[in-house]
Amino acid sequence: MLPPPVLERIGADVPSWRGTGVSAMELSHRGAAFREIAEKTQADFRALLRIPDHYRILFLAGGATLQFAALPLNLLGAKRTISFFDTGAWSKKAIMEARKYAAVEIVASSASSGYTTIPPREHWRIAANTAYAHYTANETIDGVEFPFIPDVGSVPLVSDMSSTLLSRPIDVERFGLIYAGAQKNLGIAGLSIVIVREDLLDRARADTPTVLNYAVQAQQGSMANTPPTFAWYVLGLVLEWLRDQGGVVEIEKRNMSKALKLYEFIDSSDLFANAVEKSVRSRMNVPFRLTEPLESDFLSESVAAGLLNLKGHRSVGGMRASIYNAMPEAGVEALISFMKDFEQRGG
Numbered sequence: 001m002l003p004p005p006v007l008e009r010i011g012a013d014v015p016s017w018r019g020t021g022v023s024a025m026e027l028s029h030r031g032a033a034f035r036e037i038a039e040k041t042q043a044d045f046r047a048l049l050r051i052p053d054h055y056r057i058l059f060l061a062g063g064a065t066l067q068f069a070a071l072p073l074n075l076l077g078a079k080r081t082i083s084f085f086d087t088g089a090w091s092k093k094a095i096m097e098a099r100k101y102a103a104v105e106i107v108a109s110s111a112s113s114g115y116t117t118i119p120p121r122e123h124w125r126i127a128a129n130t131a132y133a134h135y136t137a138n139e140t141i142d143g144v145e146f147p148f149i150p151d152v153g154s155v156p157l158v159s160d161m162s163s164t165l166l167s168r169p170i171d172v173e174r175f176g177l178i179y180a181g182a183q184k185n186l187g188i189a190g191l192s193i194v195i196v197r198e199d200l201l202d203r204a205r206a207d208t209p210t211v212l213n214y215a216v217q218a219q220q221g222s223m224a225n226t227p228p229t230f231a232w233y234v235l236g237l238v239l240e241w242l243r244d245q246g247g248v249v250e251i252e253k254r255n256m257s258k259a260l261k262l263y264e265f266i267d268s269s270d271l272f273a274n275a276v277e278k279s280v281r282s283r284m285n286v287p288f289r290l291t292e293p294l295e296s297d298f299l300s301e302s303v304a305a306g307l308l309n310l311k312g313h314r315s316v317g318g319m320r321a322s323i324y325n326a327m328p329e330a331g332v333e334a335l336i337s338f339m340k341d342f343e344q345r346g347g
C-alpha cells in the first residue's frame, strides 16, 4: 500500500501539478519541472539512506527482474563466475537469469530446509575469482530475511533489496551494488533503483543494451532513454512522507514492532503456523498456513472484513501478510484480531 498522504498528493497533482495546469503525468522528462523533481528525489534518497558520494543512484525503467539480466552484463567484466546465495524463490529467479551469461556458483543454499533458513557462515563457499556475490536481502515469497549483511571479503557484494530498501537503515559502504524494484516500499511499479559504487562502472560488456548500461545511465543522469517519470515523482512523495515519519531509523522500529506482534500471535495460536526459523523471519512478508483445511474460508472472510491481499504467492500457496512501511500498526492489529476471532469460532 501507499501512505494515504501520498495518495492525496497524487490526487491533487494528477489534474494539475502545483497549479501549473499540467498533469504530473504529462511532465516532460527534459523540462525544468521534472528536472527539479528528479534532482530533489535523488538528493532526498541519498540523505535518507546516507549514501556516500562515491555511489551513483540510478532510476531505471523496468522491475528487479530486468536487473537480474543487467547485473551480469554490467559486472562480470573479464571474470566468468558469479556467486549466489540461494535462499528462496527470488534467489532462484536471479540465478536462472545469470546462468545465461555466466557460470553460477552457489555460496550456500537453504533449499533442503524448504527455504525456511539461512545457512550458517561455516557452510558458505565463495568461489575463487568470482565477479561478485549476490544475495536476496528479503525473500518476499518465502518470508526469509537476512538479519545481517553477509561478509564476503573483498568480493563486491550485490543485493536484491526489492522488499527491504527503506525499511531499515543500511550500511551502503558494505556493498558494491544494491538494487530494488519500486513497488514495495518505494512507490509504484515501473521503476527500479540501482545504487552502484563508482569503481564498478567500468566493466560492462560491449554488447550491453544502452538502456541497461549502468555507466551510460550514470553519465546521463538516468535519462539515456525516457525514464518512468510518474513512478519517479511518486517515489519523491514517498521519500518526503518517510522523512516526516522520522526516516529509516523510526520506520525500522515500527516495522519490528508490527512484525513481532504478528509472529507472537501466530506462534501462540494452534490454528496458524509460520515455518521460518525465528532468527531469519521477514519483517516485511509474513507467510502463514492454517493447520486445518480452512484456507478458502479464511481468505473469503478476510476480504469481507476489509483485510486484502492475504493470499500467498501462487507458487507456494497458503497466506501471506505483507506489512510494508505504509501499513500502520493498526492494520496489523486488525489482522491479528480477525485471526483470533476466526480461530475462536473454529474457522
Ligand SMILES: Cc1ncc(COP(=O)(O)O)c(C=O)c1O
Pocket (backbone or CB within 6 Å): 062, 063, 064, 065, 066, 090, 136, 138, 139, 140, 141, 160, 161, 162, 163, 181
Ligand atoms: C525480492 C524480489 N526480487 C525481484 C522481484 C521482481 O520484481 P519485478 O516483478 O518488479 O521485476 C520481486 C517482486 O516481487 C521481489 O520481491
